[in-house]
Amino acid sequence: MVQELAAVQIVLSTAVGSGESAAMKEAIDQARGLIANQITSLRHLIVEMRPFGLAPALETLCRRTGETFGLETELHIGAEWSRLGDELSPEAQAHIYRIVQEAVNNAVEHAQASPP
Structure with a gap:
């Protein structure tokens, strides 16, 4: 989980550094996908761990x-x-x-x- 969040940070930082709007759009799309994966993982984790x-x-x-x-x-x-x-x-x-x-x-x- 932490690894994917760190990846989001790197992807977004790299895109901002490039200053290209196409790179920024691609990075935002990639970051959104990584975040969606983490939301799904967290939901599974919560369901599996609670209340058992x-x-x-x-x-x-x-x-x-x-x-x-x-x-x-x-x-x-x-x-x-x-x-x-x-x-x-x-x-x-x-x-x-x-x-x-x-x-x-x-x-x-x-x-x-x-x-x-």
Whole structure:
């Protein structure tokens, strides 16, 4: 999420620096697309995490990824997970979710998986 927002900033800064209206229009269109992707990602994250919490959200992420790419997925969470999940701030839980999401996406990419 932060990476795409940083990309928006770079795209817009570069376009403004060029001073060309065509480059600025293209940059604005590209930035709008990146922002739309982030809004969609945030909505999915909010739906998945509330009101169930981080563990069910991660289970849903793994299950959906497995279903989408025809992969067998398995999530292992430590025995103290329920206690730890309750002690984490919502922001920390969101960060953990995004880290696991990135790891799952990398695993799918490196496995060269594609939807059936």
